[in-house]
Amino acid sequence: MFWLLLVVLTLALAPGCAKKPATGGNEEQPVVTNVSDKDVSGVDQSGMSGSGVTDRTGQDAGLQAASAALNRIHFAFDQFSLSGEARRTLTANADYLRANPGIKVKIEGHCDERGSDEYNLALGERRAQATKDYLASLGISSSRLMTISYGEEKPLDPASNEAAWAKNRRAEFSPAR
Template sequence: MLIALTFFVAGCATKPTPDDTSNGMTGNNAGQSSQGEVLQQKPSGLSEQDISEAEAAARAARAAEEAASTGLVRIHFEFDQYLLTPAAQKTLRNNAKLLSAAPAINVLIEGHCDERGSDGYNLALGEKRAMATKNYMVSLGVAASRLNIISYGEEIPLDPASTEEAWAKNRRAEFKVKR
């Protein structure tokens, strides 16, 4: 009888509670479902807007990597200008050659500005920069249907500082490969 009681008490002992950090899983299976899929968890403290902005930044980074892998190079503009400098024209000639060699690639040309000026003014100037870039590329033989434009104005600076050097970096047109 004493032996049976010992087994009964041992069998009813409380089970250890899972550690809160492992979600009940340990070892190599932690963070996986029974089918082996990685569980997606929303990081705590992040709003939907934060997550959306992070996803947009990740997409932009991937597009920039793709543009860099094709060899497309950004161009820069003078203050309050959308006319192409001789250096920008040389860069665009090289970009046009690269696009001619890769006819399946379509490109989004982004117009950017520095922080000086109103939001509306900078959006309009960024659009003029993107359009001037597109028109020059079309004059070099790139099909207009392969080139789309957008203006971000001052919203996406390369350098957030408020210096002449930073502003010069931010006055640009960039090329993003579209899929």
């Protein structure tokens, strides 16, 4: 009787120990903002330079325009070399950055889900660095460019097929002042 009770109790409690499924990396990442001449309301206290105009969300209108103007590039599987199409896109991005010298850019390297987390973080960093190096070769100051790798953590398309993986192998641009 004791053994039967022990087995029933064990079976009743075992499902509570099940591993929770992974969420697929859709968690919100914290946003880090440097506050220098701006107060928390988003109003530029350094003067009316025109660059401090904000919309109702507090985002600088100039940064919104830069975000729309800077196009992402894509990479081949397990590669960080730039294709001809990527070079043409980066040339257009460099033209925009030359015309807007107050814009700094965070270059984000991304990968598809295949490979280990460590490998994909390293590959994403190589992709971001190759992108930065090419922009620097086009005359954009390296001090305006910073890199970060998200590896496979921020997919554009969460599906597990070749079309989705091709979208996820990319470098993106986040403008800043």
